[in-house]
Amino acid sequence: MSVWGYSEFSTLLKQHPEAKSGFWIDTNILVSATYDSDKYHDDSADFIEQILKEKIPIFCNVNIRAEFLEVHRRILFSEAILDFERQCAKSLLPFALSNALTKFRNKYERRLKEKPSETPLKLSDTEIKEFKLAMIKIIGREKDLWSELCDDRIGSKISDIWQGTESALGLNFLTLRKEDNDRHLVSSPEWEGVTDLISKQGLSSSDAMIVNMFLSSKFTVIASSDSDIGLTISRLNINDKHCILPDEVKNLIITNPRLTS
Amino acid sequence: MLEQKPKLGKVGALKEVTKKLTELRKKPLSKKVFEIVQENYDRKPANQGNKKIAKPKSDLEA
Numbered sequence: 001m002s003v004w005g006y007s008e009f010s011t012l013l014k015q016h017p018e019a020k021s022g023f024w025i026d027t028n029i030l031v032s033a034t035y036d037s038d039k040y041h042d043d044s045a046d047f048i049e050q051i052l053k054e055k056i057p058i059f060c061n062v063n064i065r066a067e068f069l070e071v072h073r074r075i076l077f078s079e080a081i082l083d084f085e086r087q088c089a090k091s092l093l094p095f096a097l098s099n100a101l102t103k104f105r106n107k108y109e110r111r112l113k114e115k116p117s118e119t120p121l122k123l124s125d126t127e128i129k130e131f132k133l134a135m136i137k138i139i140g141r142e143k144d145l146w147s148e149l150c151d152d153r154i155g156s157k158i159s160d161i162w163q164g165t166e167s168a169l170g171l172n173f174l175t176l177r178k179e180d181n182d183r184h185l186v187s188s189p190e191w192e193g194v195t196d197l198i199s200k201q202g203l204s205s206s207d208a209m210i211v212n213m214f215l216s217s218k219f220t221v222i223a224s225s226d227s228d229i230g231l232t233i234s235r236l237n238i239n240d241k242h243c244i245l246p247d248e249v250k251n252l253i254i255t256n257p258r259l260t261s
Numbered sequence: 262m263l264e265q266k267p268k269l270g271k272v273g274a275l276k277e278v279t280k281k282l283t284e285l286r287k288k289p290l291s292k293k294v295f296e297i298v299q300e301n302y303d304r305k306p307a308n309q310g311n312k313k314i315a316k317p318k319s320d321l322e323a
Binding site for chain 2: 022033035036041048049052053055059072076079080083084087089092138139140141143144148149152153157160165167168169170171
């Protein structure tokens with residue numbers, strides 16, 4: 001079995017004691033554990049506590065840090081824009097901006113109503129850029145609206161969140177330095193591995209880089225909350241490579257044979 | 262050379278990070294945000310005869 005649920009953590013460690021030397025962590029579980037509106041927040045935060053109690057070191061790399069910052073950036077901007085939409089008199093705004101705000105609010109509320117247990121909707125990078133272009137044209141005496149929103153909600157706070165997470169989890173960074181290669185990697189991760197995962201498994205490029213690093217490493221387990229990561233590990237079915245996920249996600253993968261074939 | 266041991270995290274410390282992040286997410290928008298909207302609106306000549314106030318809706322309704 002290559003896919004496990006969080007509730008099977010102790011069984012996984014009993015059957016694969018070598019996993020205690022370190023877990024490779026995916027961005028998704030880091031985001032779930034730090035974002036309390038995420039569908040899997042409680043599961044992920046509790047599971048990470050279990051890893052820490054077992055004194056298992058957690059490993060990541062720059063791709064994971066970059067993706068973590070990107071997801072939190074999208075969360076912070078989405079919520080700031082929703083707050084702005086709720087509080088600002090729209091008659092003072094250009095029609096296009098006012099319209100875009102209303103559209104996002106409606107889409108957000110519709111999703112909340114239709115799927116109340118899911119993680120709330122986030123703006124995509126493209127949508128954030130559209131708001132940026134519209135808000136940068138709203139100019140006050142000293143500053144434009146977008147710059148103020150950035151200073152107010154993002155500023156240096158986003159990197160503080162990462163530093164806090166890094167320190168709380170004692171994250172160990174895996175690089176391509178020789179020491180890391182010798183100690184933690186079976187082989188240097190090759191770009192072909194990433195393109196293979198993108199083309200054959202349909203993974204996003206960031207997920208493909210994370211999975212490729214895991215496959216090139218000596219780590220036995222990747223901890224995630226993302227079905228796509230679990231699905232990929234399950235489909236690859238490589239000896240001694242396991243993925244541990246929220247039970248609900250694991251069950252979704254293993255109960256659908258078409259997904260794993 | 263001695264092999265460096267990997268770092269370990271602190272049990273319970275992640276809750277503090279989540280709490281700080283939640284505080285940041287729930288922080289009210291600064292007054293300056295609405296002042297900028299008002300200043301931008303006031304500067305436009307077409308709006309001069311029909312001035313409105315860019316205060317948060319809750320203030321207007323209160």
